[in-house]
Amino acid sequence: MGIKERKELEKSEMRGLILKTAMNLFLDKGFENITIRNIAEKIEYSPATIYLYFKNKDEILHTLRREGFEKLYEHQKTSLxxxxxxxxxxKHGEAYIQFALENPEYYDLMFMMRGPVKERQDINNCDIGLKSYELLKTNVEECMEAEVFPRANIDVVAFSLWSYVHGIASLIIRDRGYMFPLEKINYIVEEALNFMLVSNNKKKWDLNNK
Amino acid sequence: MGIKERKELEKSEMRGLILKTAMNLFLDKGFENITIRNIAEKIEYSPATIYLYFKNKDEILHTLRREGFEKLYEHQKTSLxxxxxxxxxxKHGEAYIQFALENPEYYDLMFMMRGPVKERQDINNCDIGLKSYELLKTNVEECMEAEVFPRANIDVVAFSLWSYVHGIASLIIRDRGYMFPLEKINYIVEEALNFMLVSNNKKKWDLNNK
DNA sequence: TCCCATAACTAAACACTGTTCATTTATTGA
DNA sequence: TCAATAAATGAACAGTGTTTAGTTATGGGA
Structure with a gap:
C-alpha cells in the first residue's frame, strides 16, 4: 500500500504548507488581520480547500500554538x-523573554490571545505547556535547596516567576513599555531580571544595603 | 440658547447610553462577540445611528478604555x-490585581487587547495611564528612602513591579493559572505578593533564612 | 398658524468575514 | 478504457463594520 502512504504524506504536506503560509502571514500582519481567503490566495487554492485539511480557522491557530509550545520548550532547555x-x-527567565520578543506572534497565540482555550484545560497543550512549567519548578526547587532563595510553596514561587517574565514580555509586546525607548528594551529586561533574582540573593542584597 | 444646551445634553446622554449598553454587553459576552448591531438592537436604534455618536467601533472601545483608566486610578488611590x-x-499591588480580576473586561481593554493603541503613544490614555504609573514610582521611591528596598533605577523597578502584577492578573484572566483551583486564586495572589515584597525585606529574609 | 431649514434617524447597500455543499475535475486500480 | 474514489472549487449563506441616500421629526421665524 505504498500509494496510500504517499497520499497521507501529501495530505500532511498540504497541512504543513497551510500552517507555514498562515504563520508567515500572521508574522507579517498579525493574526487578527489574516483571513482564510488570504491564506487560500497565497497558496493558490480556493478557500474551501483549506477546510479539507482543517476543521476550521481555530484548528489552524490551535496547531500553530502547539508548535509554539514545542519551540518554547526546546528554547528553554538551553538554560539547563x-x-x-x-x-x-x-538564564531561564532570559530565554523565556527572548523567545517571547523574538516570536511575538507565537507568544501571543500561546499566552495572550483569548478564544481557542475555551475548555479551560486544553489537554494537548497542557501536556507540552506543563513540561515547560515542570522545568521551571525543578529550577526553583534547586534554588531553594542551594539556599539562594527563601523556602516557600514551590507552585506559588514558580507561578510568581512565570507571571513576572510573562508580565514583562506581554507589556512590551503590547507596547506598554512606552517609558523606555525601544533600543533600551534589552537593557531593561536584564535589569528587571536582576532586580527580581539578585535582590533575592542575600549576599548581593547585603552588599547593596551597605 | 437653552435649547442648544439641551440638545448637547441629549447628545451626550445618547453617547452615555451607547457606552453603558456596550459595556454591559461586553461584560456579558466578551467584547469580541459584540457587534454594532447588537448594541443598536439593545438600545432600539438602527446600527447607523451609532455612527452619529461615534466615529467607529474603535472609538467606543477607546472611550471605554479611558473610563477604565479613570476607574483604576481612583481605585489605586485607596492604597495611599x-x-x-x-x-x-x-496594598498598591493588591489593589491593582483586585481591579483587574473584578473588571476583567476593562482590564482587557486597557492592557491586554491589541488593536486600538495603534499610534504607540495614545496621548489621552497616556496622560491618565501615566498618572497611575507616577503613583507607583512615588511609592517605589519612598520604599527606597525607607531602605526596605535596594536602591536601583526607579523606572526599572516600577516597570518590574508593574510587570509582576500585570503578569499575575493577565495569566489568571486568560485562564493560564490552571495549576491552581479557582477558589484559591486570592490566596495565591496574596502569597505571590508576599514572595515579591517580603523577600525584598531584609528582616523577613533573614528570618526565613534562619 | 404655516413653512421650511436643520437635526435625527434609518433602510439598504457595500465589501468584507468564516463556513458549507453541490458540483466539477483529476487520479487510480481493475 | 471505465467506473470509483479523491481532490478541488464556485457559489451561496449568514454574519460583520461602515456608508449613503433618503425619510421623518423638531423648532423657530413669518
Missing part, C-alpha cells in the same frame, strides 16, 4: 547548561 | 492611606 542554580534560573 | 511604605506598596 549552567551549574549555578540562581544563574540558571536567571 | 497606609503609612508604612512597603505595606503601602503591597
Amino acid at each position: 547548561k549552567l551549574d549555578d542554580p540562581l544563574k540558571r534560573l536567571h | 492611606k497606609l503609612d508604612d511604605p512597603l505595606k503601602r506598596l503591597h
